[in-house]
Amino acid sequence: xxxxxxxxxxxxxELAGLRQRVAEFEREAGDARPPSRSFPDCETMLRSLxxxxxxxxVVYNARGRVLWINSAFTDTFGWSCEELLGRRIDYVPEEYLxxxxxxxxKAFRGELVSPFDTKRLTKDGRVLxxxxxxxxxxxxxxxxxxxxVTLRDVTERKKAEEAxxxxxEQLLSIFDSINAVISVADVQTYEILFTNRFTxxxxxxxxxxxxxxxxxxxxxxxxxxxxxxxALSLKGEPYHWDYxxxxxxxxxxxxxxxxxxxxxxxAKFHLGIDVTERKRLETEKENLQAQLVRAQxxxxxxxxxxxxxxxxxxxxxxxxxxxxxxxxxSDETDPSYADIQKIISAxxxxxxxxxxxxxxAKQAETRPxxxxxxxxxxxxxxxxxxxxxxxxxxxxxxxxxxxxxNADPDQVDQILMNLAKNAQEAxxxxxxxTVATANVSADREFCSLRLGLCPGDYVLLTISDTGKGTDxxxxxxxxxxxxxxxxxxxxxxxxxxxxVVQGIVEQHGGFIECFSExxxxxxxxxxxxxxxxxxxxxxxEPGLGPVDNIETILLVDDEDLVRELGARILTKSGYRVLxxxxxxxxxxxxxxxxxxxxxxxxxxxxxxxxxxxCLNELAKINPEVRVFISSGHxxxxxxxxxxxxxxxxxxxxxxxxxxxxxxxxxxxxEQ
Numbered sequence: 001x002x003x004x005x006x007x008x009x010x011x012x013x014e015l016a017g018l019r020q021r022v023a024e025f026e027r028e029a030g031d032a033r034p035p036s037r038s039f040p041d042c043e044t045m046l047r048s049l050x051x052x053x054x055x056x057x058v059v060y061n062a063r064g065r066v067l068w069i070n071s072a073f074t075d076t077f078g079w080s081c082e083e084l085l086g087r088r089i090d091y092v093p094e095e096y097l098x099x100x101x102x103x104x105x106k107a108f109r110g111e112l113v114s115p116f117d118t119k120r121l122t123k124d125g126r127v128l129x130x131x132x133x134x135x136x137x138x139x140x141x142x143x144x145x146x147x148x149v150t151l152r153d154v155t156e157r158k159k160a161e162e163a164x165x166x167x168x169e170q171l172l173s174i175f176d177s178i179n180a181v182i183s184v185a186d187v188q189t190y191e192i193l194f195t196n197r198f199t200x201x202x203x204x205x206x207x208x209x210x211x212x213x214x215x216x217x218x219x220x221x222x223x224x225x226x227x228x229x230x231a232l233s234l235k236g237e238p239y240h241w242d243y244x245x246x247x248x249x250x251x252x253x254x255x256x257x258x259x260x261x262x263x264x265x266x267a268k269f270h271l272g273i274d275v276t277e278r279k280r281l282e283t284e285k286e287n288l289q290a291q292l293v294r295a296q297x298x299x300x301x302x303x304x305x306x307x308x309x310x311x312x313x314x315x316x317x318x319x320x321x322x323x324x325x326x327x328x329x330s331d332e333t334d335p336s337y338a339d340i341q342k343i344i345s346a347x348x349x350x351x352x353x354x355x356x357x358x359x360x361a362k363q364a365e366t367r368p369x370x371x372x373x374x375x376x377x378x379x380x381x382x383x384x385x386x387x388x389x390x391x392x393x394x395x396x397x398x399x400x401x402x403x404x405x406n407a408d409p410d411q412v413d414q415i416l417m418n419l420a421k422n423a424q425e426a427x428x429x430x431x432x433x434t435v436a437t438a439n440v441s442a443d444r445e446f447c448s449l450r451l452g453l454c455p456g457d458y459v460l461l462t463i464s465d466t467g468k469g470t471d472x473x474x475x476x477x478x479x480x481x482x483x484x485x486x487x488x489x490x491x492x493x494x495x496x497x498x499x500v501v502q503g504i505v506e507q508h509g510g511f512i513e514c515f516s517e518x519x520x521x522x523x524x525x526x527x528x529x530x531x532x533x534x535x536x537x538x539x540x541e542p543g544l545g546p547v548d549n550i551e552t553i554l555l556v557d558d559e560d561l562v563r564e565l566g567a568r569i570l571t572k573s574g575y576r577v578l579x580x581x582x583x584x585x586x587x588x589x590x591x592x593x594x595x596x597x598x599x600x601x602x603x604x605x606x607x608x609x610x611x612x613x614c615l616n617e618l619a620k621i622n623p624e625v626r627v628f629i630s631s632g633h634x635x636x637x638x639x640x641x642x643x644x645x646x647x648x649x650x651x652x653x654x655x656x657x658x659x660x661x662x663x664x665x666x667x668x669x670e671q
Contacts, residue, residue: 426467
């Protein structure tokens, strides 16, 4: 049998050498000097050699009984040689007894027995971890004479190994419980040495042994942004960076550092935390903050625009009114006749500009009716066909079951025309304009990303083009009043088109948003509240009762010029006119003359007491009072909110003198 333990082999070799030397000595010396007196016999020498071993040893005979044990065995297991002499292996735990018998039988048959680990009992009942190696020795005839077994106590080593195993399992468990990408790769070869469970699940495969740039980043060569150079330069200190992984299409905040792997080579430890959602939320937060700042800025601008437009309306009203009076008193052959007409024309142009400012400021008068948006689009399609170049194709994707909206038809047409005109100019000479409608519902999460849009049901109007698109800087300012990319010298725009569209949409309780990218066209989404019930529309026209034909009119306006102009027009037309500069004066006059006054012409915006408050007080004095609203309109008092039976007519300033007198006559003549 081949020897398995170095110490045992050396002892046997020495024993064989001694035997050979003894034999040679006996042949040369004969019986003159007995070898037993100068040399120990073989058994004594073997005992001496085995006894000197620091490792426990047992010698078995051919029948598996103990012949001898050394002192190291006694020190380790507690049994003396006399206690075990002639006994079989009864210091083996029962569960290992069969294994031990089979091993001995195998050894006695001369078969190779590799060293192995097992358990052994001590005299006091302790169980030790033992590493066993054995060797067979033979008699002078070459027959198996016995078996020498070396037992090395490895209990402490086993405990250390078990502690290391538990520590490794604990570390692996910790790594596997982390929801982040964890990997270790060879610095030189890029070979993946370790990954945690999250990483394996993320990629759906075992990564160890592959190349990190190929398996993790989906590349054919090392990443250009690989941080190993930075990490190496920091000499073990962590390197923090962020990157986007195209394989997973996720963003990561990473920490890398150089560590020593178990075999001594340098390896890069990588920890990648998924920050995609956080970055998305940060972007949304930035967008919402930008929307809020813009909304606050636009509110300030719209308030200013509304105030300026209201005051300017009164001036235009005076200019237009007195000009019309001069025109009536002038002959067509008078050289000044044409000049006065130009003044009136300029005043009307100014009035149109004021209406656009009021639309931007969400203060323009609207007359909402139940509206089929698809029908409005089809009606305006004819206009587009006549104004668009033939190289621009118009496609329609209109929902068959589109709900109706409560909107002003003229203002809806203005939305369609302005957005289509912008699309045409963006495409220049060729492209595709797509107009689509759909029924949509906006939930709270959807609205949280769109400041100003409330949860509910909407009709969605989408107008998109294949034009040149816009950059972020332009998108951020496209709804600002007087902002234009066309150049003021081109006379192609005033910068009020989109702001007016936004004002109209928001005045209707809707929301508009724009998506655009340079070279990829532009898309506008307009959300208009869906009309659930036609009966819920605005206020109906008030019924008119019979009135006495009393031609006294109370004119109430805080602007002196406007009041004087109105009184002059009415007086010139044969009416008796009482005037008041504010609501309180009007109430005092009405209390004194209410039986004579057939009509009250009332401005809405006045100091001390608003027109709406004055109207309520007039109705208390006389529930049958007839009121004619004349207003430049502002956000403070919306004529649509004055749902009062006394209001018989609403006329916006500035108005033509003829229009004004006809409206007064209509109210007075109603029975």
